[in-house]
Amino acid sequence: MAITEVWDGVAEVHMALNNQATGLLNLKKDIRGVLEQMEDIQLEILGERAQCYTQARKEEQLASIAKSRPQVGCLEGFKGQLWLLALRLLLGTLLACITAYVYVVDPVPFEGLVPPLLSRATVWKLRALLGPFLHLEVDDFLPF
Known part of the structure; x- marks a missing residue:
């Protein structure tokens, strides 16, 4: 059971x-x-x-x-933008002219400005790097 x-x-x-x-x-x-x-x-x-x-x-x-x-009656903003554009173009042109002058014509006037802004070691490094490009030597190109 x-x-x-x-x-x-x-x-x-x-x-x-x-x-x-x-x-x-x-x-x-x-x-x-x-x-x-x-x-x-x-x-x-x-x-x-x-x-x-x-x-x-x-x-x-x-x-x-x-x-x-632009709104029809809102010329003040456009005038301000036009003024800023003209200023930028003027400053860009001035910078391009200075760069071309230093690169092509004569870098000597601007060499005096660089040392007060940078340290001497940096100036020497820049001079060693940029010297061949800033001073043109044409002795090898002359026929005599």
Whole structure:
């Protein structure tokens, strides 16, 4: 009798475990379904955010284009920009002329300006580096 009772108990436990396994499988399927629904909702939310972002960006671009267009009565800003452009061109031309003069004509007047601005070691390095380019020797080119 004890053995049959044990077998009956084992059979009941086995049935209970099968019922639990079936319940867990059903729960797993339900959780997968819920996760898929959540992913769909997240994708919809991201799509809506992307649409809102692109719409906002288009509006910003339109606003920046509208701002960048010169107004009919707004010549003061244009005059200021024209003045700055003229100043930049003047300074660029002056710098180009000074550079051409030093490079082509005579670097001696500007050699006195460099040592107070730089250390002696730096001046000697610059002199060694730029010396052959600044002093033109034409002895080899003369026919006599």
